[in-house]
Amino acid sequence: MGKKVTIRDIARMAGVSVTTVSQVLNGKGKRFSKTTREKIMKLRDQYQYVPDFHARSLIMKGSINTIGVLVPNVSESFFGTFVEGVQQVARQEKLIPLIFSANREPKLEQEYLEQMVERSIDGLIIASARMTTEMINQALSNRDIPYILFDRNYDQQGARVLTDDYHGGQLAAQHxxxxxxxxxxxxxxxxxxxxxxxRMAGFQETINAQEINFDEDHNLLKADLSKDGGYQMARPVIESGATAVFTANDEVAIGLMRGLREQGVRVPEDISVIGYDDIILDEYVYPQLTTIHQPIFKLGVGATEILLNKINHPDAEPEQVEHFPVKLIARQSTGKCQQN
Amino acid sequence: MGKKVTIRDIARMAGVSVTTVSQVLNGKGKRFSKTTREKIMKLRDQYQYVPDFHARSLIMKGSINTIGVLVPNVSESFFGTFVEGVQQVARQEKLIPLIFSANREPKLEQEYLEQMVERSIDGLIIASARMTTEMINQALSNRDIPYILFDRNYDQQGARVLTDDYHGGQLAAQHxxxxxxxxxxxxxxxxxxxxxxxRMAGFQETINAQEINFDEDHNLLKADLSKDGGYQMARPVIESGATAVFTANDEVAIGLMRGLREQGVRVPEDISVIGYDDIILDEYVYPQLTTIHQPIFKLGVGATEILLNKINHPDAEPEQVEHFPVKLIARQSTGKCQQN
Structure with missing residues (x-):
């Protein structure tokens, strides 16, 4: 063969992820089965694989190993944890992640993407709900830069990590x-x-299936997507007469709970609150927040692994799409309806 | 003259910051006095100043307007807010901030700095407590890249934004x-x-001055610098018999409060808790956290402004050091000692 075996070859042959191989070879593989570990060690010996920074550099297009990570808002806990997942893989693969935070402004996002292209970035992870595939391609000047989409826009094409928001809404309604x-x-x-x-559709349709009225005119309120946004909505929520609220995400829920507390409304005795995401904070607020869990850290890991795969196999078809499950985490902010 | 007037010239002549000029000229200057606004408008007319992206590009060394921002941990609320301050100036000045998060690992920090140098960055904001001036200079290969230090290491030389940690400790003790x-x-x-x-020294010396015993052997406990770190220390804190705890930062305080609650200890009735930083979360936890306020957003703005100044006036001496005040914010997590 003559061609040097890469960590990705080992991963493919072992049927595991690059991260798994990396962790096992770095002696951090205790959480994997003995079979997996032995398989990897055997392949390493068989192909005389040596982890080596410079070898890995050559795997990448060009010698600069940089990936751009565009997030809506780096100060949100959700994206902080996502970035930590990206960083874990990046460290193992000797990649440098450059983080761009564009405050959910499509124009700024596009500008930043253009700048990343100029900086000859090797790949991109794009978390943007508002950019269309067209906008992204335009920003990339139709250059062949591999990218992965994360979160939010079902209309976009391309490789991506996905969670099932509709199912998340269903779980919240069922609870x-x-x-x-x-x-x-x-x-x-x-x-x-x-x-x-x-999320709204899954929630609404599950409720309607029980012949309980729920429609956009009576059961939908809108907040800014932040803790302060949720906080500002405490009064309208109270005035609505609802006994339970499902919020767009955990930040909004945590803000709402503060607002309700300041108005003398008890959670969950008077109003139950359920959030979405399962950010670290949920266990530090009082009452602890019931939520729909997304595997945020794993989404960061997964997005980075798919991106690496794409960088190394640019012609692979079809585009890789990886699904991550959501689940209900029942904590203290939801309780039995006490109004009859 | 012939030389085109820049936004910085206007700022200097008006005796205000670049940000102020930028905001006033962009119609976002309502918070400034009428006198300031009129002075800026007059200078603009007098020198026929036109804000222009390309003009601004020329001010910078080379045409790529990028600043690297090295933070210990982007998922901490403190650094999220700091980065937002950086971004505000960056947007106005058409700079692209590249954010690097190195998890408080000096070796990784050094690697990232080296990578930024290779990426011909125009300037750097370095928030690292552990890197010495020597390490930084080595990472920058002694190249003449302007940088600003933020947070933490009093031994470092160079331009910086500073807050008075000793005074912060005093304020906590006095409270x-x-x-x-x-x-x-x-x-x-x-x-x-x-x-x-x-912080510890200011706290300790203020207490000792009241002839109350406080020393490292009896009154110091150590946690990991995170919410979970504080959470893990609830038991040792309770066992110490203390009625009040001053924590290294707010993250630790928020974790400690969760731990105390789970042990049935009331804050502040049984134990008062005071944090440090004044992160946004402080108002969303229960009880709301008393803390020492650092102007985090302004620190980000200030660091970026000083960096810009340094990029544009590389020979200015001495290095600019800007001090930002700290203050006590009394909320609900501290109360009168009820043990007699």
């Missing part, structure tokens, strides 16, 4: 229905994007 | 003493850096 709630709200966002629409 | 506490703890960190030492 509140089981607790006896019939007057429910969705506290959505002002500039609604596809992922939030899906 | 707790005024509430009648005599059994106090400092919940510090395992890998202590100069900024935390200063």
């Amino acid at each position: 509140l229905l089981a607790l006896g709630h019939t007057k429910m709200l969705f506290l959505g966002v002002k500039n609604i994007t596809e992922n939030f629409k899906q | 707790l003493l005024a509430l009648g506490h005599t059994k106090m703890l400092f919940l510090g960190v395992k890998n202590i850096t100069e900024n935390f030492k200063q």
